[in-house]
Amino acid sequence: MAFTDNCDIFASFQEDAFNAVIGHVRRQRPSLFNYASLGVIANPGLLCRQIDAHPVVAQRNNPLMTRIDPLQIPGTNFAMELAVQVTEAKIDFHPGKGIALPPELGKLAPQRFAMALGVCLGLGCPRDFPVDRLIDPPKDKPDRDDKGRDPVPPRPLPVRSLMCFCLEVFAVGGVRIRFYNGKPYLEPFLDRIEIVDIRPDELEAILECYLEMMLKLGLIPKLRILLERAPLEIIKNVVSVVVKPTPISAAVPNNPAIEDDQLKAFINLEVI
Amino acid sequence: MANLTIAASEASFVRLFNAIRDNFTFADADSADFGPFTASYDVAFHLENGNVDLRGDNTVKIDELDIKWDKLDLSLGIDIPSICIGGWCIIPTPFGCALRLPKICIFDDDPDIAITLPLGGLVSEVSLTGRLVMRHFDNPARPPGMNAWDAQDAVPSLASEWRLFFDDPIVDIDPIDVGDTVGDLLEAAVNAAVDNLLFFLPGWARDIVKGILGPVIDLVRAILDIPDDIQEWISDLLNVSFGLLDIIAQYIIDYFGDITPLTAIEDPYPLLPGTTNPNNFGPSMLMPVKIPIRKLNVFNNDVEMILEADIG
Numbered sequence: 194m195a196f197t198d199n200c201d202i203f204a205s206f207q208e209d210a211f212n213a214v215i216g217h218v219r220r221q222r223p224s225l226f227n228y229a230s231l232g233v234i235a236n237p238g239l240l241c242r243q244i245d246a247h248p249v250v251a252q253r254n255n256p257l258m259t260r261i262d263p264l265q266i267p268g269t270n271f272a273m274e275l276a277v278q279v280t281e282a283k284i285d286f287h288p289g290k291g292i293a294l295p296p297e298l299g300k301l302a303p304q305r306f307a308m309a310l311g312v313c314l315g316l317g318c319p320r321d322f323p324v325d326r327l328i329d330p331p332k333d334k335p336d337r338d339d340k341g342r343d344p345v346p347p348r349p350l351p352v353r354s355l356m357c358f359c360l361e362v363f364a365v366g367g368v369r370i371r372f373y374n375g376k377p378y379l380e381p382f383l384d385r386i387e388i389v390d391i392r393p394d395e396l397e398a399i400l401e402c403y404l405e406m407m408l409k410l411g412l413i414p415k416l417r418i419l420l421e422r423a424p425l426e427i428i429k430n431v432v433s434v435v436v437k438p439t440p441i442s443a444a445v446p447n448n449p450a451i452e453d454d455q456l457k458a459f460i461n462l463e464v465i
Numbered sequence: 466m467a468n469l470t471i472a473a474s475e476a477s478f479v480r481l482f483n484a485i486r487d488n489f490t491f492a493d494a495d496s497a498d499f500g501p502f503t504a505s506y507d508v509a510f511h512l513e514n515g516n517v518d519l520r521g522d523n524t525v526k527i528d529e530l531d532i533k534w535d536k537l538d539l540s541l542g543i544d545i546p547s548i549c550i551g552g553w554c555i556i557p558t559p560f561g562c563a564l565r566l567p568k569i570c571i572f573d574d575d576p577d578i579a580i581t582l583p584l585g586g587l588v589s590e591v592s593l594t595g596r597l598v599m600r601h602f603d604n605p606a607r608p609p610g611m612n613a614w615d616a617q618d619a620v621p622s623l624a625s626e627w628r629l630f631f632d633d634p635i636v637d638i639d640p641i642d643v644g645d646t647v648g649d650l651l652e653a654a655v656n657a658a659v660d661n662l663l664f665f666l667p668g669w670a671r672d673i674v675k676g677i678l679g680p681v682i683d684l685v686r687a688i689l690d691i692p693d694d695i696q697e698w699i700s701d702l703l704n705v706s707f708g709l710l711d712i713i714a715q716y717i718i719d720y721f722g723d724i725t726p727l728t729a730i731e732d733p734y735p736l737l738p739g740t741t742n743p744n745n746f747g748p749s750m751l752m753p754v755k756i757p758i759r760k761l762n763v764f765n766n767d768v769e770m771i772l773e774a775d776i777g
Contacts, residue, residue: 195472195474195766195768195769196470196472196769196771197472197473197474197477197768197769198768200474201473201474201476201477202471202472202473202474202477203470203471203472204469204470204471204472205469205470206468206469207466207467207468207469209468210468210469210775210776213468213756213776213777214736214756214776217736217754217755217756217757217776218736218737218754221752221754221755222737222751222752222754224742224743224744224751234744249612249614249752250752252612253614253748253752254747254748255742255747255748255751255752256742256743256744256746256747256751259743259744260743260744260745415737415740416737418736418737434480462477462480
């Protein structure tokens with residue numbers, strides 16, 4: 194059977210290729226995987242894990258990290274430096290023999306991928322700093338009416354190192370084709386995420402929810418690949434066609450398909 | 466197994482071929498001195514149609530590819546032996562001639578007449594057979610040590626590419642067949658050229674010259690050493706004497722085999738384009754993410770073309 198029996202263009206990526214691509218993205222666009230408050234960005238040595246970036250990132254003055262707000266301490270105008278890092282990312286397409294999923298996620302379903310992530314969180318706890326000095330004395334006059342004044346940004350507490358912990362995170366998900374501005378994109382999505390061995394369970398659930406939102410709303414949308422790009426680069430000289438995903442049928446039951454340790458895409462060309 | 470496999474159906478490959486076929490143009494001009502006459506050509510053509518066949522032996526054959534001659538002008542410069550009339554003595558005396566008729570000489574130049582045969586509008590056919598090959602192109606203008614991002618940003622781009630070509634295709638071109646009306650074309654052009662040359666003569670002198678020349682086309686045939694078949698003679702002049710057939714064949718080989726890739730893929734390949742910097746410091750745009758492509762191979766069977774690559 195030919196690759197293109199049911200389509201005009203067929204493309205398949207082995208999971209090893211996909212993992213190699215993820216490695217290149219991590220090294221060339223580290224700010225997609227590393228988030229930190231300004232004090233950490235200014236002093237990357239504070240990070241839980243040092244970032245292995247491509248030398249061109251520095252040559253082009255590209256950021257290692259995406260800036261996030263420090264973690265404000267409730268009831269104060271102070272905050273603690275914060276860093277969140279995705280330090281490892283590996284994907285395993287169905288049937289999924291490369292990643293041992295935790296029992297909570299069960300057996301990898303057909304047309305799904307398993308993902309193993311390393312995630313480190315660091316908090317700038319000023320343990321060596323006499324924070325008592327920062328406590329304001331009691332006020333001898335009542336506060337003025339501050340209504341209408343811009344809020345003062347919280348002041349990060351000084352810190353010499355971050356308190357870090359790293360988690361093994363597992364996820365299952367798939368890849369779909371979605372249209373944006375009339376153009377088809379290959380778009381990964383997550384079904385479920387699981388952190389192993391955190392107690393109590395409620396804390397685990399909170400952390401899972403937080404990381405799931407970070408991945409779904411932050412990282413994954415930035416990994417969409419315009420379907421017209423990679424596989425169709427070979428027909429870029431052909432200007433009289435538009436790219437359409439091959440419709441689902443008995444011959445092409447899944448598009449894209451995740452099977453045989455590969456991600457497969459089936460594409461039709463329509464003459465315009 | 467390769468990291469990445471991309472297959473294009475035969476119909477997709479045909480579209481790929483048609484795109485570069487439609488960008489093909491050929492134009493050339495040359496001249497040569499063949500002793501009694503000079504000749505030059507000024508030609509231009511483009512390609513149309515063609516049947517593309519992916520074959521099971523890992524070759525591709527394209528036949529019935531039409532060469533549409535947009536211009537096929539053949540010019541001939543002919544040197545006619547000088548003819549002088551007049552100068553005869555009308556009042557002879559014992560001491561010599563007292564009065565002579567004026568003497569007029571024509572065909573003193575070389576060439577005396579230049580004619581152009583517009584042979585355009587013809588259609589020839591060409592076929593080519595070859596294997597597909599991916600070649601890595603390193604831009605020779607790229608300074609040593611320039612990284613892939615700076616190379617991509619350069620104007621014009623200095624990026625490296627994988628390029629898809631026909632590998633040294635075998636080209637078979639039908640000889641240029643000028644058609645059986647060329648004899649009439651030549652005769653009309655010669656007569657017009659001679660009339661134009663003699664325009665300054667009075668009618669009686671023109672008649673004398675033409676009487677001396679006899680049928681002009683016969684004279685021209687004799688000068689050019691044209692055998693009975695003018696059509697074959699002109700075809701040979703273009704195909705063999707000028708070697709136009711070989712020039713065109715070599716141009717087609719170079720075009721499809723070396724100059725114009727069926728497609729080109731930048732290496733490293735910019736998988737994720739440059740995007741806005743999420744921070745309010747540093748450059749406004751982040752650099753693209755580029756994926757190095759290694760061992761890119763191409764082959765075909767009778768239904769599709771297949772590219773296999775590894776990610777570096």
